[in-house]
Amino acid sequence: MVMTENSMQDRSPKNSDAAQSPSVRPTIAFLTAAMEDHFSLAMWTAIVEAAHERNANVISIAGGNLNNLVEGFNLSSSLYRAANEDIIDAIVIYGSRLGTYVSQTTFHEFCHQFTSKPVVIIGQQIEGIPAVLSDNYIGMHDLVRHLIDEHGCRRLAFIRGPKNQIEADTRFQAYQDALSESGIQWDPALISQPGIWESVSGEDAIRLFIDERNVDFDAIVSANDTMALAAMWALRNHGLCIPDDVAVVGFDSQVIAKAATPPLSTVRQQIKEQCRHAVDIVLAKLRGDDVPDLIEIPTNVCIRQSCGCTSSAVGRAITKTVFDNGDTEISDPKREDVIEKIARLVDTTVERPDITWSKRLYDTFITDIEKKNSGRFLRELARCIEETNSIEFEINE
Numbered sequence: 001m002v003m004t005e006n007s008m009q010d011r012s013p014k015n016s017d018a019a020q021s022p023s024v025r026p027t028i029a030f031l032t033a034a035m036e037d038h039f040s041l042a043m044w045t046a047i048v049e050a051a052h053e054r055n056a057n058v059i060s061i062a063g064g065n066l067n068n069l070v071e072g073f074n075l076s077s078s079l080y081r082a083a084n085e086d087i088i089d090a091i092v093i094y095g096s097r098l099g100t101y102v103s104q105t106t107f108h109e110f111c112h113q114f115t116s117k118p119v120v121i122i123g124q125q126i127e128g129i130p131a132v133l134s135d136n137y138i139g140m141h142d143l144v145r146h147l148i149d150e151h152g153c154r155r156l157a158f159i160r161g162p163k164n165q166i167e168a169d170t171r172f173q174a175y176q177d178a179l180s181e182s183g184i185q186w187d188p189a190l191i192s193q194p195g196i197w198e199s200v201s202g203e204d205a206i207r208l209f210i211d212e213r214n215v216d217f218d219a220i221v222s223a224n225d226t227m228a229l230a231a232m233w234a235l236r237n238h239g240l241c242i243p244d245d246v247a248v249v250g251f252d253s254q255v256i257a258k259a260a261t262p263p264l265s266t267v268r269q270q271i272k273e274q275c276r277h278a279v280d281i282v283l284a285k286l287r288g289d290d291v292p293d294l295i296e297i298p299t300n301v302c303i304r305q306s307c308g309c310t311s312s313a314v315g316r317a318i319t320k321t322v323f324d325n326g327d328t329e330i331s332d333p334k335r336e337d338v339i340e341k342i343a344r345l346v347d348t349t350v351e352r353p354d355i356t357w358s359k360r361l362y363d364t365f366i367t368d369i370e371k372k373n374s375g376r377f378l379r380e381l382a383r384c385i386e387e388t389n390s391i392e393f394e395i396n397e
Contacts, residue, residue, distance in 0.1 A: 026089035026286055027057040028279065031080055033065045033097045038254045039271070043094060043122065046275035054283055059088065066102045066110060083114055090117055090282035092275075095124025095131070100162050100197060118285030120278045125166055125294070130285075132277045132295045136170040136251075139267035139299030143249050144178035144221055146265075146301060151247055151308045153219040154184060159205040159231060161223035163194035171223045171251060189215045195227055202230030210238055218246060219307075225250035225257045225266055232260065232306070243308040253302050262305035273297045 030047050032040045044060055051058045063079035083091050091114050099107040104126075111119065111126045125131045147153040158175050161168025179186045192208055195201025202222060209215050220235070222228035228250030232242055240246050242262060250257060253268035274297050281291045303309050 025055055025057055026283065027059060027087055028090045028092060028282060029083040029088045030058060030060045030092050030094070031083060031098065032060065032062050032094040035060065035062045037097075038256070039252070040094060040097060042271045043275055046272045047092060047279060049272070050276045050279040054279060056279070056283065065100070066098060066106065080110070081113070084116070088117065090286055091119045092278045092282060093119065093121045093124075095121040095126070096165075096167055097123075099124045100165060104164060118282040120281045122274055122278050123167055130281050130291050130293055130295075132274050132281070132297065133166070134269045134274065135296050135298050136167050137174045139269075139301060140171040140174035140221075140251060141178045142301045143251075143265070143267055144175050145182070146303065147219050147221070147247055147249065147307060148178065148182045148184070151219070153247060155187075155190065155215075155217040156184075156219040156221055157190040157192070157205075157209055157215070157217040158186075159192045159202055159220065159222040159227050160194045161227075162196055168194070168197075168223050175221055187215075189213050190217055195223070197224055197226060199226055199230035202227035203234045206231050206234035206238065220246060220248045222248070222250045225252045225254040225264060228264055228266070228306075229256065229260055232264075243306055247307045249307050258304070260306070265304045265307035265309065266302050267299050268302045269299055270297050 028047070028051055030044060032043070035041055035044060040062070048058050061080055061083060082088075093111060093114075095107070095111075098110070102110070107124070108126050111121060111129055115129065119129050121129055121131045123133060125133070144156065147156060156175070156179065158172065160172055176186050190209070192201070192205035195205070205222075205227070206220075209217060220228070220231050222231055228248055232248050235242060235246055235248070242248050248264065250264050250266040253266045257264035257266050277295045277297070281295075284291050
């Protein structure tokens with residue numbers, strides 16, 4: 001699949017340093033396996049924006065994985081060779097995506113076929129080609145330390161990414177170092193086999209830990225959000241509640257991670273910054289300027305509810321609303337009335353709805369008010385949503 005950004009042609013540049021060689025308006029090719037995943041789409045959007053600001057065109061070449069282990073067949077790189085056509089002036093390679101299923105040697109050969117033109121790689125390093133990486137180490141290290149220092153986790157299982165892939169290896173090393181610094185000896189039984197960044201690896205890891213190895217753990221640390229979200233689904237299928245029974249964290253801060261139940265604590269990468277630097281590097285090379293071999297972009301920890309933390313904003317909103325209304329106590333007779341009204345709001349299809357959920361929600365809500373936001377209400381609400389989703393899935397199935 002090839003995507004172009006033709007709408008930029010008639011727009012004036014915002015950046016006075018826009019490249020003027022070898023053409024008035026250079027064209028950059030963005031090489032990725034596919035455009036349906038969150039990161040490729042986000043990078044495509046960011047690269048288009050950065051290129052437009054620098055008076056450049058962009059073409060996306062999405063030619064599939066170089067060696068697709070998920071689908072079980074090899075894909076030809078013939079579509080990618082279009083990047084060597086004269087219309088293309090510079091190339092940005094999404095290395096995290098394209099380098100996942102092949103050896104370092106194979107990926108090295110793939111990238112170096114384009115080096116007659118300015119090339120930069122995002123998310124992977126190949127000798128002789130500039131690279132833009134996220135600081136995978138600090139983000140993962142800080143998130144693991146959060147689980148240990150703030151939540152007292154001592155048995156932290158790790159779901160690995162692809163073998164011999166720099167981002168996956170760095171995140172794994174950060175996990176090991178964070179445990180060692182805390183006086184926790186990492187247990188090989190709590191480490192999964194190398195994965196493939198996909199949901200299946202998250203499901204397989206939980207099956208490995210629980211069904212095959214029968215190990216105890218109080219937290220799951222995943223090398224990316226996709227595997228973490230799949231692990232959450234698998235944990236629930238084993239009767240475990242998140243985060244009450246097991247804390248779960250990921251890496252990437254995908255959009256879906258924020259919408260998960262409960263929302264996933266993770267590490268946020270600065271995609272726009274990565275893409276801006278990548279575009280700057282290839283345009284600088286077109287001008288004949290020197291460029292750095294490596295640029296590393298900081299990451300930051302994004303704390304949500306899946307690790308056991310409560311959203312302070314939501315907690316403050318709950319308690320503030322109640323106290324502002326001056327109603328901090330509800331008598332027992334009123335309790336039964338409120339519980340029944342909540343149940344009727346949830347299920348309007350029956351004359352006498354099940355009050356089990358509304359009773360749990362009411363009691364934990366009152367506990368949060370009395371203790372000025374203990375966090376129990378939000379966790380109970382998340383649990384009720386999970387149960388509802390599970391029932392609906394079984395019915396629709």
